[in-house]
Amino acid sequence: MPAATQSSEMYIGLMSGTSMDGADGVLVDFSGAQPVVLAAAHTPFPAPLREAFGALQQPGDDEIHREAMASNSLARVYADCVAALLRTADVPAGSVTAIGAHGQTIRHRPGQYDGIGYTRQSQHPALLAELADIDVVADFRSRDIAAGGQGAPLVPAVHAALFGAAGETRVVCNIGGISNISILPATNTGRPVTGFDCGPGNALLDDWNQRHCGTPYDDGGAWAASGKVDTALLAQMLAEPYFRAPPPKSTGRDLFHPGWLQTLLEPLDDRQPPAVDVQATLATLTATAIAQDVQRYAPHAQRLIVCGGGAHNAFVMATLAQLLPHVQVQTTADFGVPVSQVEAIAFAWLARQCVRRAFGNVPTVTGAAGPRVLGAIYPR
Incomplete structure (x- = not known):
């Protein structure tokens, strides 16, 4: 099949985040003033793949082999998602310039050990290029880390393009497995975009729900809503030094994993709160960490x-509104962008930036020494 023409402005973005529930994909046309999503798809992870990536979050035996096998499986999930996008939009693979594939984060330790640290997004982009017959751009975070940055978050530039406005400060918050915010000053002020990871989003909530309810997530937060927040436990959670650390900063399951929660629960012995109250407390932790960061770093946000x-x-949404009474809490769907598509759109955009040899990071967000072209290209 012929390669995409130089004039093609269609890109695919694939995102699988710390929730590890599957791949979100979008086919995006960047030829107009604003990106247009031509198709969207979600491809769930098979249970063995989710278990494999969950195990790879912590050190273990035979990691190289296990990661390689998981990466191969992820490439096939990604390829299925790509096929669904092309089928829905009735677009041939040859019309797409490139796929931006995030990969599955299994370690994220920027700035540690030797002053640079590392990040690892597990995937097999060469296999994806082979299966999809489209160029693949991957490994977006490493270049920013090499320049002294955090490598995350990488979506604020897209948040600014999609949701920035003249006349008011806005904060865009992605609540995935980890939550992050992008602070968007009014576009007519000339002030820079900033942002960082706030702390746990859905990851701890999903793990606790799976453990006690046997389902992958708390649908609508209904289980959390039926519990009572344990204020003493919440205070212990918020004592985690990460919440007080100044930006730039980023985090992941390296810190906020089930063992982190267990270290807080174990000293309680027979005074441990009911499981439903722990869920309510975890949900409140997610909202409180976000709200505190909005109040601290974007006090004039509308x-x-x-x-x-x-x-x-x-x-979580109701708690955010309660904690931020002077801020209008909305979702990206209110601005025409479904909540599940934003990050995938960002990685389609990052792939386009790489192909065009244009900068992809925001140094005022990541702390990198300067703007950098992000990603490595794997030709079809």
Whole structure:
């Protein structure tokens, strides 16, 4: 099949985040003033793949082999998602310039050990290029880390393009497995975009729900809403030094994993709160960490615009509104962009930036020494 023409402005973005529930994909046309999503798809992870990536979050035996096998499986999930996008839009693979594939984060430790640290997004982009017959751009975070940055978050530039406005400060918050915010000053002020990871989003909530309810997530936050927040436990959670650390900063399951929660629960012995109260407390932790960061770093924000899976959690959304009474809490869907598509759109955009040899990071967000072209290209 012929390669995409130089004039093609169609790109695919693929995102699988720390929730590890599957791949979100979009086919985006960038030829107009604003990106247009031509198709969207979600391809769930098979249970063995989710378990494999969950195990790879922590050190273990035979990691190289296990990661390689998981990466091969992820490439096939990604390829299925790409096929669904092309089928829905009735677009041939040859019309797409490139796929931006995030990969599955299994370690994220910027700035540690030797002053640079590392990040690892597991995937097999060469296999994806082979299966999809489209150029693949991958490994977006490493170049920013090499320049002294955090490598995350990488979506604020797209948040600014989609949701920035003259005349008001806005904050865009993605609540995935980890939550992050992009602070968008009014576009007529000339002030830079900033942002960082706030802390846990859905990851701890999903893990606790799976453990006690046997389902992958708390649908709508209903279980959390039926519990009572344990204020003493919440205070212990918020004592985690990460919440007080100044930006630039980023985090992941390296810090906020089930063992982190267990270290807080174990000293309680027989005074441990009921499981439903722990869920309510975890949901409140997610909202409180976000709200505190908005108050601290964007005190004049008029709107908080939420995307990611957490936007479906009514308990978290209601708690955000309660904690931020002077901020209008909305979702990206209110601005025409479904909450599940924002990050995938961002990685389609990042792929386009790489192909065009244009900068992809925002140094005022990541702390990198300067703007950098992000990603490595794997030809079809």
